[in-house]
Amino acid sequence: MIYNFSAGPCTLPKQATEEAAAAIANFAGTGIGILEMSHRTKPIEGMVAETESLLRELLSIPAGYEVLFLGGGASLQFCMAPMNLLAQNATADYTDTGVWANKAIKEARKFGKVNVVCSSKESVYNHIPKNFEQTPGATYLHITSNNTIYGTQWKEFPKANTYLVSDMSSDILARPIDVSKFGLIYAGAQKNMGPAGVAVAIVRSDILGKAEREIPAMLDYRTHIPEKSMFNTPPVFSIYVMNRVLHWLKNLGGVSAIEKINIKKANQLYNALDNSKLFKGTAAKEDRSTMNVPFVFREEAVAADKKEALEKTFLKVATEKGLEQLKGHRSVGGFRASIYNAMPVEGVEKLVEFMSEFEKSL
Ligand SMILES: Cc1ncc(COP(=O)(O)O)c(C=O)c1O
Incomplete structure (x- = not known):
């Protein structure tokens, strides 16, 4: 999948x-x-x-x-x-x-x-x-x-x-x-x-x-x-x-039904970022999008000279696990998970699971 x-x-x-x-x-x-x-x-x-x-x-x-x-x-x-x-x-x-x-x-x-x-x-x-x-x-x-x-x-x-x-x-x-x-x-x-x-x-x-x-x-x-x-x-x-x-x-169920699902997916991902020692979100908490979630490595977790290589590894392993297109936009760097209406809840669950596994593997 x-x-x-x-x-x-x-x-x-x-x-x-x-x-x-x-x-x-x-x-x-x-x-x-x-x-x-x-x-x-x-x-x-x-x-x-x-x-x-x-x-x-x-x-x-x-x-x-x-x-x-x-x-x-x-x-x-x-x-x-x-x-x-x-x-x-x-x-x-x-x-x-x-x-x-x-x-x-x-x-x-x-x-x-x-x-x-x-x-x-x-x-x-x-x-x-x-x-x-x-x-x-x-x-x-x-x-x-x-x-x-x-x-x-x-x-x-x-x-x-x-x-x-x-x-x-x-x-x-x-x-x-x-x-x-x-x-x-x-x-x-x-x-x-x-x-x-x-x-x-x-x-x-x-x-x-x-x-x-x-x-x-x-x-x-x-x-x-x-x-x-x-x-x-x-x-x-x-x-x-x-x-x-x-x-x-x-x-x-229409737009109010999908809104509930969108909030659930976004909360799951933002909670994972907030509780991670490796990753963090880049947007101010009160303005966080339910659609696009940019995230980066925490500066204190990854030395500057190791960052690029580790980003590449993260993206490579993610792709092997079927988690595609997570590279961040060049102006923000790091990663971005776009979790639009059609992204199933399971997609976000899989991503969160993988991020946690990746963090533990270091
Ligand atoms: C917020 C926003 N506005 C405009 C555009 C540009 O859209 P289009 O490529 O359809 O011209 C994009 C494309 O990603 C977008 O995200």
Whole structure:
């Protein structure tokens, strides 16, 4: 049995990938494979509409919001969001909590004024800044709800004077959220929702059309709304995998059920780190992510000149035991276990067991 701790693309529910694999040969009993079927057919239109309604149900999306399936990943949303929402002379507030937040900031600067209201850069993004002032009259406040690289997560969303815009790529559907606080939520699919190739945008329609600029059709949310994400050929297969993942999540009891499992998995791993003499987590306790858990050797346990070799040994033995993709991101070093929705509890148990064995073996 292999447990894949990759930060994304990452492990998906087995049932969902098996159903998707079967649909490549024969989609919904049509005798035609899903990769070979026009998006303008009833079965595909129906599947996309169902995927939207599953998302609406699972996230309790209120009336007044549109749900779009778009290409270009979350990275395209870094520019689409300000292009659609931020007028040239207006200001948007951005929180700087990591590499992805920075990329969003860089893009937004191309469209309007950006005020970076807080940053945890000086401490290598090991926490979420708590107290900061917002710009009076700012169009929106942007956050990255979960910082995939640093393993920090907004536990409580900041009280904004305006609507929030959030990159939720790495924790969408991991916990219940109050969508009404957000003007826009966007997320690449390839962590909790499905494969790469599609991003979801959940946008409150009344905030659109105020940026006073000409927007290329493909980059304008308003193009995709009446077309039901079919202005161009959408990434049908990626949406279908998402459809199967959402069914899996619904059958499991939905977002509040998975939240309990996520908390259980994360607590198990963080408790192991806190009680270890060899390993420690890198994120501030109160901001620890339930999705990504970066950890390193304790300085007092491993001499600096032995660290690299021991890291390699840990990763090699882990792989031999079926615990894959545990290498940390280069900016944090060490290790990272990504334990998204589809990571089974047993995967975390196996990892904790292995970490303890490894520690004892030294
Ligand atoms: C929080 C976050 N935002 C954005 C991205 C970029 O997503 P994409 O590759 O879909 O553009 C990632 C990718 O890992 C991410 O973790």
